[in-house]
Amino acid sequence: MQLIVKQVYNNNSLLVKVGKVREAIVEGKGIGFGKRRGSKVDSNKITKIMYVGDKEDQQQFSSMLKNIPLDIVLVVFYSIDQAKDKYGLALLNYLYLTLSDHIFQMYRKKENGTYQLNQLPSLKDRYPVEYQAARDTWMNINQKLGVNFPPEEIKSIALHYISAKGEEENEEEKSGHNLISNINEIVENIFAAHGIVRNVSNQNYFDRFMVHLQYLVDRVENKNQDSQDLSNIISNNLKEKYPKTYAISQEITRELEDKLNIYLTENERLYFIIHIQRLIQE
Known part of the structure; x- marks a missing residue:
């Protein structure tokens, strides 16, 4: 062809x-x-x-490849392919974008001295396969990029693998553009009500969250949401630590479920909290 x-x-x-x-x-x-x-x-x-599949996908990947150093992109792509081959993980393509961007942001913070350890509880017991794949990725990044991310970074990488689980559809099977539009509109209206806007400092996290929402449509329509709850400990920890973000996440969840007649798992709610907190912090 x-x-x-x-x-x-x-x-x-x-x-x-x-x-x-x-x-x-x-x-x-x-x-x-x-x-x-x-x-x-x-x-x-x-x-x-x-x-x-569409212009939004193309723009996201185009932005990634323009702004992220090639050595980071290559080691992340290699690591994701390794996770698929070694552990048999079915992972959606958007992981190539979001994990590359995550590593790039962490790399920049490491360089300018603003890197902080994440507060996520360990995911090793609940998701041993994804955690081991994340550990391999962490080792690849440290070795191939010559950085020294602490072992705590494995938890963040594991969360990316967990949230990106799923099978890509064939082009002929793809649909749901109206649902994507409705979800984006609901989220953007709630963000506007809380004074959350895309700007220079948070644009990477904002775009990453919008990509997550795009692929949420696939998970909802194909009943492919992660059904294994991360744990009540994580939920309670985030609720206590980030009450404002938790409230915004709950508002988004309620609006999406009520207006679009869909159901979101507890994990999806937690992903919302993590994404929103990151873009608010920036």
């Missing part, structure tokens, strides 16, 4: 048109060198391909 360049991200990453209707991000050493929009791509040079 013919692959035509739509956008060159860098020497190793391209957005391409696959056939008549599909688009994908492809990677390969030197695959983008000398390429322009409309150029043909040698499929033999491709080492990784990720299909993207």
